[in-house]
Amino acid sequence: MNFPDLFDAFDAAVLPPGLPDAAVLRxxxxxxxxxxxxxxxxDLDPGRAFFAFLGVGACKLAAFVSSAREQxxxxxxxxDVVHVPAQGRYGYTLSALTDAQLLVIPADSLSRSGPDSCGMLRLASRETENALARSRETSIILGRRSAQERVASFILAIWDRLGAGSQDDGWIDLPMSRGEIADSLGLTIETVSRQFSELRDLGLIETEGRSALRVIDLPGLSRCAGQLPVAA
Amino acid sequence: MNFPDLFDAFDAAVLPPGLPDAAVLRxxxxxxxxxxxxxxxxDLDPGRAFFAFLGVGACKLAAFVSSAREQxxxxxxxxDVVHVPAQGRYGYTLSALTDAQLLVIPADSLSRSGPDSCGMLRLASRETENALARSRETSIILGRRSAQERVASFILAIWDRLGAGSQDDGWIDLPMSRGEIADSLGLTIETVSRQFSELRDLGLIETEGRSALRVIDLPGLSRCAGQLPVAA
DNA sequence: GCGCTGCCTTGATCTGGATCAATGCCCTGG
DNA sequence: CCAGGGCATTGATCCAGATCAAGGCAGCGC
Known part of the structure; x- marks a missing residue:
């Protein structure tokens, strides 16, 4: 995929329709x-915020907490559109889990002044809001949930994201290692591994090799994740 | 404080200068x-997102996780400007810690179309981005840090926020209970209390009664807040 | 002032997940 | 096809923080 194709994909999937040509060109x-x-x-200027449109592949956004493990x-x-913040108290890096192709868009390019740029601003605002919602859910998971609930939630989220349009047989390939899963859930590698084993023993998922995964019992897994029906 | 005073305060502190009068009026x-x-x-429509400008007092934004404790x-x-999201997987509520006066602004009112509304959109975008940065820091704290680091970080954050323009003697009043601190840090009341005691015994802070607090050794407290168990 | 009610503190014990320590199993390169 | 390295699994032990259990102390109504 070259730049024009990537940009076309971005335009079709993300940009709101009806933007003035001049704005899109800029x-x-x-x-x-x-x-x-x-x-x-x-590798980006850490002093500026960016959006990245991920055309192909899978990525992680990580914060450097210290020389110890990352979060x-x-x-x-x-x-996906990823919001990569400017460096504040922590530095953030976007890295590829698989070979990836992406577009990098400076955040201030979306918010540049101009009568035609409202659509862009709305886009930036919407993407930031999405990122905020995801981040707050992460906080809830990290603050209140057991190891099993975390791992089950993680699998459900990946399943939602990768399993939907998947191959006939329902197997998906996890692009991240156990260590990366652990770093996202605030657990250790060993605990993640044990929870995968336990969910397998419970008959909720199947695994094969390091990365192949299949969900057998979706409702059961949701129950393990501790999810309440949205209605209250 | 009545509505005009509150709105004036909001205008002065938050609204970007140079907005068209029509936009401000709307x-x-x-x-x-x-x-x-x-x-x-x-009490708000849970299906819509809002911004709240807090003119007077202190508030908490909480997610209902289960019938047990909230996060x-x-x-x-x-x-502060608070971003109150629409209900997604979790419901959110904004509640007052002390008597409070605030302005409630529907989020879509900031993003309403119109050639004059770019300034408003930029505002919404900026506030959402602030909320995102805070939320990501919270995730990092919840994911990777010990009880002592969490409590020290919390005190530092409050101190930053309330201690700066404080009374001569440097004492501040915590508007939230130990339980609320615990719910924000992913700990229990007892652990929070023990950490307060320990930081006091270490000579880093002083406490008096339930809510009075003074930081004695700011660098020491920062050191406590930053160290990972196995840092290098 | 007195007692009541809710927080807060402190102590004792328990436990989930971290840490330490072996293997085991892919995957790659020769 | 084999060897080596790196990730993953599994087991044993440890410990930070949860849970259980008393008190203690401020604020409030009477």
Whole structure:
């Protein structure tokens, strides 16, 4: 996929319809394509915020807490828009879990003044709001839930995201390691592994090798995740 | 404080300068003042997102996780703009810790279309981004840090927020209970209490009664807040 | 002032998940 | 096809923080 194709995908999937051509052209001008190999990290000016549109592959957004282990803020997949904040108390990095292709858009390019830029601003606002909602859910999971609930929630989230349009047989491939899962859930590798085993023994999921996963009993898994019906 | 005074304070502290009068007037029209007694919760349409400008008092934004304890997402003080999300997987409530006066602004009122509304959109975007940064820091604290680090971080944050323009003697009054602190840090009341005692025994803070607090050794407290068990 | 009610503190014990310590199993490169 | 390295699983032990259980202390109504 080259820049024009990536930008077209971005335009079709994310940009609101009816934007003035001039605004789209200026955005296109400010946007840069990047290709990352698995494990590689995106090198950006840490003093500025960015949005990244992930056309192909999977990524993680992580905060450097200290030289110890990192805290993974979120995982992202093809079609996602990722908000990469400027460095504040912590520095953030976006790195590829698999080979990935993405567009990098400076946040201030979306909010640049101009009578035609309202649509862009609305886009930025919406994406930031999405990121906020995800982040608050993460906080809730990290604050209040047991290891099993965390792992079950994680599997459900990945399943939602990757299992929906998946292959006939329902198997999905986890692009992240156990260590990365642990870093996103505030657990250790060993605990994550034990919980995978336990959910397997309970007959809720199947695993094969390091990364293949299948959900057998979705309602059962939801129950393990401690999810209440949204109505209250 | 009545509505005009509150709105003036909001205008002066938050609204970007140079907004067209028409936009400000429309915003003023969509905005409602509310007064809450300590402990009272703000009753809003759960299906819509809001911003709240807190003119006077202190509030907490909490998510209902289960019928058990809630997870407190953030604390807010006079002058803050709070982002109250629409109900998603979890429901959120804003409640007063002390008697409070606030303005309630529907989020979609800031993003309403119109050539004059860019400034409003930029405002919404900025406030959402602030909320996102805070939320991600919360995630990091909840994911990776010990009880002592959490409590020390909490005290530092409150101190930053309330201690700066404080009385001559440097004492501040915590508007929230130990239980609420615990709910925001993902700990229990007892653990929070023990950590307060320990930080006191270490000579880093002083306490008096239930809510009076003074920081004695700011660098020492920062050290307590930052260290990971196995840092290098 | 007196007792009541709710927080808060402190102590004792329990336990879920971290840590330490072996293996085991893919995956790659020769 | 084999060897080696890195991730994953599994088991044993430990410990930070939860839970259980008393008191203690401020604020309030009477």
């Amino acid at each position: 955005l296109r001008h400010d946007t840069v394509a990047r290709e990352l190999a698995a494990g590689e990290q995106l 993974i803020v979120s995982f992202h997949f093809a079609g | 915003l003023r029209h969509d905005t409602v003042a509310r007064e809450l007694a300590a402990g009272e919760q703000l 407190i997402v953030s604390f807010h003080f006079a002058g």
